[in-house]
Amino acid sequence: MPRVALRDIHKRFGSTEALRGANLELAPGEIHAVLGENGAGKSTLVRALYGLVRPDRGEILIDGVPREISTPRRALELGIGLVHQHFMLVPALTVAENLLLGEPLPAFLRRAELRARAREILELYDLGLDPDAPADSLAVAERQRLEIVRALARGVGVLILDEPTAVLAPSEAAALLSLLPRLRERGTTVLFISHKLAEITAVCDRVTVLRAGRSVATRPVAGLAAAELGRWMVGEALPPPGSPPAMAAGAPALRLQDLRVPGLGGIDLELRAGEVLAIAGIDGNGQGPLEEVLAGVLPIGSGTLEVLRPPLAVLSGDRQRTGLVLDLSIGENLALSEAAGAGRERLYRYGFLRSSELQRVARESIARFEIRGAPDLQARALSGGNQQKLCVARALGGEPRVLVAVNPTRGLDVAATAAVREELRERARAGAAVLLISTDLDEVLELGTRVCVLFRGRLTAVEPERRTRERIGELMLGLGGA
Amino acid sequence: MKSWRAWIEPSLAVLIALGCAVLVLVLLGANPARALVALAGGAFGDRLALENTVVRMMPLALIGLGVSLAFRCGVWNIGGEGQLYLGALAATALGTRLLPDAPAAILIPVLLAGGALAGALWAGIAALLKTQRGVSEVLSTILLNFVAVLAVAWAVHGPLQELAGSYPQSDLLPEAGRLGIPPGLLRIHGGVVLVLLLPFAVWLLLFRSAVGLRLRAVGASPDAARYAGVSPEREVVRALLLSGGLAGLAGAIEIAGVTGRLFENLSPGYGFTAIAVSLLARLHPLGVLPAALFFAALASGSGAMQRVAGVPSVTVQVIEAIVIFLSVGFALAGRRS
Numbered sequence A: 001m002p003r004v005a006l007r008d009i010h011k012r013f014g015s016t017e018a019l020r021g022a023n024l025e026l027a028p029g030e031i032h033a034v035l036g037e038n039g040a041g042k043s044t045l046v047r048a049l050y051g052l053v054r055p056d057r058g059e060i061l062i063d064g065v066p067r068e069i070s071t072p073r074r075a076l077e078l079g080i081g082l083v084h085q086h087f088m089l090v091p092a093l094t095v096a097e098n099l100l101l102g103e104p105l106p107a108f109l110r111r112a113e114l115r116a117r118a119r120e121i122l123e124l125y126d127l128g129l130d131p132d133a134p135a136d137s138l139a140v141a142e143r144q145r146l147e148i149v150r151a152l153a154r155g156v157g158v159l160i161l162d163e164p165t166a167v168l169a170p171s172e173a174a175a176l177l178s179l180l181p182r183l184r185e186r187g188t189t190v191l192f193i194s195h196k197l198a199e200i201t202a203v204c205d206r207v208t209v210l211r212a213g214r215s216v217a218t219r220p221v222a223g224l225a226a227a228e229l230g231r232w233m234v235g236e237a238l239p240p241p242g243s244p245p246a247m248a249a250g251a252p253a254l255r256l257q258d259l260r261v262p263g264l265g266g267i268d269l270e271l272r273a274g275e276v277l278a279i280a281g282i283d284g285n286g287q288g289p290l291e292e293v294l295a296g297v298l299p300i301g302s303g304t305l306e307v308l309r310p311p312l313a314v315l316s317g318d319r320q321r322t323g324l325v326l327d328l329s330i331g332e333n334l335a336l337s338e339a340a341g342a343g344r345e346r347l348y349r350y351g352f353l354r355s356s357e358l359q360r361v362a363r364e365s366i367a368r369f370e371i372r373g374a375p376d377l378q379a380r381a382l383s384g385g386n387q388q389k390l391c392v393a394r395a396l397g398g399e400p401r402v403l404v405a406v407n408p409t410r411g412l413d414v415a416a417t418a419a420v421r422e423e424l425r426e427r428a429r430a431g432a433a434v435l436l437i438s439t440d441l442d443e444v445l446e447l448g449t450r451v452c453v454l455f456r457g458r459l460t461a462v463e464p465e466r467r468t469r470e471r472i473g474e475l476m477l478g479l480g481g482a
Numbered sequence B: 001m002k003s004w005r006a007w008i009e010p011s012l013a014v015l016i017a018l019g020c021a022v023l024v025l026v027l028l029g030a031n032p033a034r035a036l037v038a039l040a041g042g043a044f045g046d047r048l049a050l051e052n053t054v055v056r057m058m059p060l061a062l063i064g065l066g067v068s069l070a071f072r073c074g075v076w077n078i079g080g081e082g083q084l085y086l087g088a089l090a091a092t093a094l095g096t097r098l099l100p101d102a103p104a105a106i107l108i109p110v111l112l113a114g115g116a117l118a119g120a121l122w123a124g125i126a127a128l129l130k131t132q133r134g135v136s137e138v139l140s141t142i143l144l145n146f147v148a149v150l151a152v153a154w155a156v157h158g159p160l161q162e163l164a165g166s167y168p169q170s171d172l173l174p175e176a177g178r179l180g181i182p183p184g185l186l187r188i189h190g191g192v193v194l195v196l197l198l199p200f201a202v203w204l205l206l207f208r209s210a211v212g213l214r215l216r217a218v219g220a221s222p223d224a225a226r227y228a229g230v231s232p233e234r235e236v237v238r239a240l241l242l243s244g245g246l247a248g249l250a251g252a253i254e255i256a257g258v259t260g261r262l263f264e265n266l267s268p269g270y271g272f273t274a275i276a277v278s279l280l281a282r283l284h285p286l287g288v289l290p291a292a293l294f295f296a297a298l299a300s301g302s303g304a305m306q307r308v309a310g311v312p313s314v315t316v317q318v319i320e321a322i323v324i325f326l327s328v329g330f331a332l333a334g335r336r337s
């Protein structure tokens, strides 16, 4: 008997049909992948299972019994836990408090008891978190582990992970992937959503593909190659990865000299028109401050930052916090930079909006970047990948001559990832200067005319003749000595 | 957000509150039908009642408009009352002391602009405290209310006190400073033109201008707005200045259109009721007009209800409180679904 069965699930949001007959069966103790394009309905499907979305039609069976799952509380009672695509921790609380939040606890709980219980749970799963650390001081990977532990601590037997690796560096992703079989050994059933085909072939037992709200098939993963999986999902062979723009001797476009801010110690960098300078590195080594100082929201401590070929645009690495205003519509998000005074007047005349012009521009971006939504749709209602596409559209919309792109393909499906990378190469060929800050090694190698590594706030150039995954991996861990 | 919800929910809030009022009236042993008819009669029953209601509605609508505008930028302006007093003070000082001999064509615009400016500057203190020192505007605007009320008390006992008499009140504005009564069915002062036009202007500003997009972006996500090149501090200052300006304008209109002079207790708490108006209007600039009319009707009808049906007028406060709770409740529920 399947542990969980979702049968013929339908869900409509306004005029979008997110699910139109999705089926999914999880066998006990398997790792089951769900694969599909951005906006295919993956998150909606798992949110229905977790009680966050009420299906319009269809039934959910847990251990063969039809269940009505109306709230996350009910889902947890039935042993189902979800780690979100976008995090949902309470930042001001500590690890221990977050762990025990929502647990049935005695009314007056002493701090010491609280910590002891948290420590017990953390040690059981050997996950190395400090119970007293406030959640907002944790790195992304730690927060995610905390969410997983929180689910397990509540005795969850079915763990849903919605794109858990999208926010992780390769080494962290590997650590997470190695945790999954261990969970399986203890009898946990895992539902794993990812756009990275190699991850699916590495750890999953079966995979279900979702296309436009329908499940098209479920297959065992064993013996399936990543390329095959991709062809099967997209319906055609994937384009081969492109090669980086050739070394260009364009004019200098962006120059940083001995730039220092908290978290960055003396960055020297010259970016030229026509090239992509790729900065690899594990998150937390200064990417945040570098992005913020380039975006102009963090004041320069010392040193200089010159934009020699304006305008400069930043494609933010955090689409939900800084990339988009989620409560505004797609169109308004596209108009915001101009409303803030950047670039020439196009959407506004004498400070007042030209509505038809905005509609036209928004439609154009939607078509060009294949965003699933209409100009007036709130950005919040877009799927994660479609929010990312909107971020890309916005950064490129002002025709920047210097583009800073931070993890530009995070959360994008295979085809969209290829399209955005090609777009960045195309911009560079057309004379823009692109600074790519990415935790994804494939992306760095595929795009970078030159490659640098950011480690503990310092930048090291990778020698062109030693441009290999191994060498970059070494530098990312600070083992660059020779 | 579906557009019908914007209308259904406030109407529902009002209906439920009236239902609760019926319950309270029954418990008090009164005849609910008679009381509610008296309430409606006192608010809309004859021309005089209607005029009274509309005159009360005007400051509520203007201040409520400002509160909504500030809310949209994520700023709580609880200081409408104080800004109204400062606007009234400025208008009085201009009309009775500084420009007593100016012709109407100059004096009226100067009075209104002066009142708006004074209200804006008063709110500007809170804006500075917030952006320079991180003081919550909720606290500072509330506290500035007390200061403003005291400032008016001091003025009518001191520099602005009437020259002839000894009451703590100012002289009457010169005739050239009084708002005329435009021709029409109702005899209401000309401030009504501004009250009907400004909501549309604010709507245009919020939803069709670059400034408005910046304000709303800051209200929804200051981090993302800053990334896009907007300065959240500057927008917060702008929102508070505009919000205070509208309240100050309401104060000037009270003086020039209704009372003709300044005295203590000028406002029966318009600045506070306006917050409820803004919530019932769901922060929508045009919704402020019906919402203000509703609260004004409650206020002007409550006296009649007490007289005719013998019901304590506090029943009206029950209705007000329930409407406020339900408005907030619906807004929160709308956020979650």
Ligand SMILES: Nc1ncnc2c1ncn2[C@@H]1O[C@H](COP(=O)(O)OP(=O)(O)OP(=O)(O)O)[C@@H](O)[C@H]1O
Pocket (backbone or CB within 6 Å): A013, A014, A016, A017, A018, A036, A037, A038, A039, A040, A041, A042, A043, A044, A045, A085, A372, A373, A380, A381, A382, A383, A384, A385, A386, A411, A413
């Ligand atoms: N609350 C909502 N309101 C309106 N539309 C929604 C809402 N949630 C999801 N949608 C729409 O439903 C569709 C499916 O979204 P969903 O988030 O399930 O996609 P997904 O497969 O998880 O995509 P991604 O890979 O980008 O995360 C999208 O078109 C999305 O815009």
Ligand SMILES: [Mg+2]
Pocket (backbone or CB within 6 Å): A042, A043, A044, A085, A162, A383, A384, A385
């Ligand atoms: Mg998703």
